[in-house]
Amino acid sequence: MTQKKALIGSRIFDGSDWHDNAAVVFDSGKILGILPVEQISSEMEKIDGGEIIAPGFIDLQVNGGGSVLLNEEPTVDGIATICAAHAKFGTTSLLPTLITDTFEITSRTVAAGIEAKQQAVPGFLGLHLEGPHLSLARKGAHDPKLIRPMEDEDLDLILSCGLALDALMVTIAPESVTPEQVIRLASAGITVSLGHTEASYDIARLYVHAGVRTVTHLFNAMSPLGHREPGMVGAALDTGSLYAGLIADGIHVHPAAMGAALRAKTGPGKIFLVTDAMSPIGTDITSFTLNGREILRRDGRLTLEDGTLAGADIDMAACVRLVHETLGLPLEEALRMASAYPAEAVQISGSKGLLKPGFDADFVVLDASLHVQGTWIGGSCVYQP
CATH class of the missing domain: 2.30.40.10 (Urease, subunit C, domain 1)
Incomplete structure (x- = not known):
């Protein structure tokens, strides 16, 4: 006893x-x-x-940590290292996130995720597959050679993974995924997220009707809010059912834009914090490799050589401090953005x-x-x- x-x-x-x-x-x-x-x-x-x-903090978008990037080490050991690195910053549950890669790497990641669950790796909640079914026009740091439409084998792999894990998030763009495919994913309990897309307001709303539940890193790599075409940003803020991740490092999104979004967001869906962290978290490394391309760590930024942002160099505790101290949010709301709201977004709010x-x-x-x-x-x- x-x-x-x-x-x-x-x-x-x-x-x-x-x-x-x-x-x-x-x-x-x-x-x-x-x-x-x-x-x-x-x-x-x-x-x-x-x-x-x-x-405990819940991070739904974590590409790496502790010198490990999931794309480069899609193994149980890689997942365990990432989880341990973020535990030092208060994260008790996370979704290791695979950035756009080959079908082979995606399959290996899925297998590793299922094994990580079986081994009860501390902090492992499930997986986030960010791509490869995105928009070339809004690719960000994703390798354009690997972006492609969703095929039957992709859908079958994701569905099999969703059945085996407690939580699975998949970021897709309407340019590469059909509403019918979204219906199948959402019906299986998978959290479908819109991101890296040029989708209009109306197209985004169509995909919400098909089952999309969240938006990946609000403002970044999506059609902006315009006064005649509200775009993906407008749909995220105006659609009550949508939750939206926000990288609160003060670099990906200006604090003034963060504040405006928080004031504008229609509920019950909430804006929640994500780190979009890469392998340097918890280390002093100054560069690393993604899909054969060097990512540089300079002055709080992670970029490709051309200056394109490639993930974030921030931990969840630092995100909480920023929205509390810089945006002036009450501490309890800052804490909810890092815990209760992400739990709601992936429908685990009955246990975490x-x-x-x-x-x-x-x-x-x-x-x-x-x-x-x-x-x-x-x-x-x-x-x-």
């Missing part, structure tokens, strides 16, 4: 409310509740959590994203300046500085 544990914090945010001088009580990887400190029984193991305890009874015991411990002091996954401390 395991011993109940109580993680004590000066302040605890459960996803809805704050609790002062309280403890998260958990056992066997699940949360039992939040109690005032004076109600903790002597039978419980007491653990000092520090200033702030909040739901909140500190509620029955939820997974995934927490991040922060100091007063919102730097990570501890990360817990499934009731186990996986990082402490």
